Amino acid sequence: MSTISGNVTGESRELILIVDDELRIRDSLSLALHSFGYRTIVASNVAQAIDAVRRSNVDLILTDLNMPGDTGLDLLHQVKKEDPTVSVVMMTAFGSIETAVSAMKEGAEDYLLKPVELGTLEILVNKILEKRHLRKENQRLSAENRALKENLDVRYHLASMLGTSPQVQELQKSIKLYLKVRTPVLILGEPGSQLSEIAQILHYNSPWSSNSLIQFNCSMVPGEFHEPQLFGIEERVQDGVRLRGAPGLVEKAHFGSMILSDIDHIEKRCQGMLSRVFNQKKTQRSGGTHFYEADVRIIGTAHEKEIEMRVRKNKFRWDLWEFMSDNVIVVPPLRTRKEDLPILVLAEAKRLGHFYGKQIQSVHPQVIEELSKRSFPGNYRELEALIETAVLSSQQSVLAWSDFKSVTEN
Structure with a gap:
């Protein structure tokens, strides 16, 4: 397996694994991603890719859908067993779009059409990795707030x-x-x-x-x-x-x-x-x-x-x-502390989910992105009402922006 290392200035960025049986495509995508500020490693088949996932802290995988031997779908299934948090994007020719869409239903984040347009690549990669960062930040905030609640030593908390x-x-x-x-x-x-x-x-x-x-x-x-x-x-x-x-x-x-x-x-x-x-x-x-x-x-x-x-x-x-x-x-207004929205929304969604008998496990990053645009004149009561409407509408374990009907329709 060959590896390409980029000289990224400033803080080290996320690591992207490129999987394709064509050397030309691996090299061109790697160079493009370096120019966007990301680190890359490459693999020519599924076996090499799995080895890379086990050896490196991979954030995102760009994989060809149709390769000799094991396919991109095979890689997706194996990666989700190794590390469910790794995001996977399928690269496919026009005729395989239907298969790529099916892969998204099985856990792929998105798909790219070949030949890959670099502008589209940059937008998609940035979007996916921002979502991943938000999920990790959410987990970090949850851990920190557990510690803060223990430090406060309060029996009745909000x-x-x-x-x-x-x-x-x-x-x-x-x-x-x-x-x-x-x-x-x-x-x-x-x-x-x-x-x-x-x-x-x-x-x-x-x-x-x-x-x-x-x-x-x-x-x-x-x-x-x-x-x-x-x-x-x-x-x-x-x-x-x-x-x-x-x-x-x-x-x-x-x-x-x-x-x-x-x-x-x-x-x-x-x-x-x-x-x-x-x-x-x-x-x-x-x-x-x-x-x-x-x-x-x-x-x-x-x-x-x-x-x-x-x-x-x-x-x-x-x-x-x-x-x-x-x-x-x-008590600070909610609009002055929007960095707390990830933990606030998740905590309230889980509380209301439990109340209404629904198993809300996580919140889609788009929810936080869209709610961050609001000024919340009604403060936490307004946020609580919005989340309650969404929880009642939700049929999944992940609270999605489409569940916020009262907001999206307005």
Whole structure:
């Protein structure tokens, strides 16, 4: 078996094996691939090619379909047994296209028509090897994120927190900082960023995780109900009838945690009562004079621009903002961490696949390529919805771009 070595400048590129019984074709393809920046080795038959695969870390095989003795199809079958990750491209004359297409169904990546047009060759090889790189990077990210999750030591985790981007590493660092303290925390982020779920992580991994966790959405509940629901009602006599009192949610969360979603929308009078909880660890029921213990870890969530606007308009008390803004966890928008998409998409696809009884094992590189073009104004919620639609449509173990009907049709 002859070998041609190229002097590739910079980082060493992928290794391509050329298999053809004609010396002229092997040499011309090898020279062309060198000019594209790739390393090559050559073989004149299937036996030599298999030996090369065993001896070298081959990334891609360009093989003639019709050769004396064993054919390109025979090589494809043997290579997939030796190393299923190696990509194989069939080179064939016009009359053998049907056989080449059949080879793709059996695992070949693509095919090239002879005589090979060098422009087409470069585009195809670049595309295939970029996909291979993405698959390997996906595997690397999976391994790294397993280590990161173990390092965080959290029992309750989110797929949206996975990744190796600087933004998500800073998020993981901030979460770990506030796991063991009872300091009030403000979690800021855009809509769809799973702010309440991240707040749950802080509780479920705290020393008081066995105590109450109570959640209240300040923007969903009308303002007139905030005080009785959050701070309760004192027992009283009305029209000669004694009305029983009831503790509020803050009181019930004593020694536990309370998540106040959209905390900047809490009713103005309740903001003063909440300030007392922060400073005195006490609460007072509506209409009453007695104080009740309320050692509560408050975790607020808000959309960053909105809470700042409400502070400026005096709809959210400045002292509360000052108190909470010293302890902030900022959740980065998905559009700023697209390098995390491979692991995010795979993790969510597997989770939803398990939920719907489908065995999603991998994600086609085109999915990542196309999703990377989106700005994701809905952040992780938007990504989750897209993947859920695709998983429901998928009939294969590999999630393909064609499964994303709601995207491709638009």
